[in-house]
Amino acid sequence: MTISSLAITxxxxxxxxxxxxxxxxxxxxxxxIYLIVIGLVGLFPHLAG
Structure with missing residues (x-):
């Protein structure tokens, strides 16, 4: 079961x-925490999914 970031937001x-x-x-x-997570996802997009 996969959950997209659109469903989590x-x-x-x-x-x-x-x-x-x-x-x-x-x-x-x-x-x-939100800014850190968004920054990390922006720097390392392959970690988000």
Missing amino acids: PLVSLIAGILILVMPRLLNYIVA
Whole structure:
């Protein structure tokens, strides 16, 4: 079973939004992790799939 990044993106966004509402300080970590992951996928596209 393969899951494309198109299916994962809305789910990750929903979970991140709920966590930010519950714990606003978590926003810094979520943004930092997101930027690191997007940067790594941009530098090494073969790792994404």
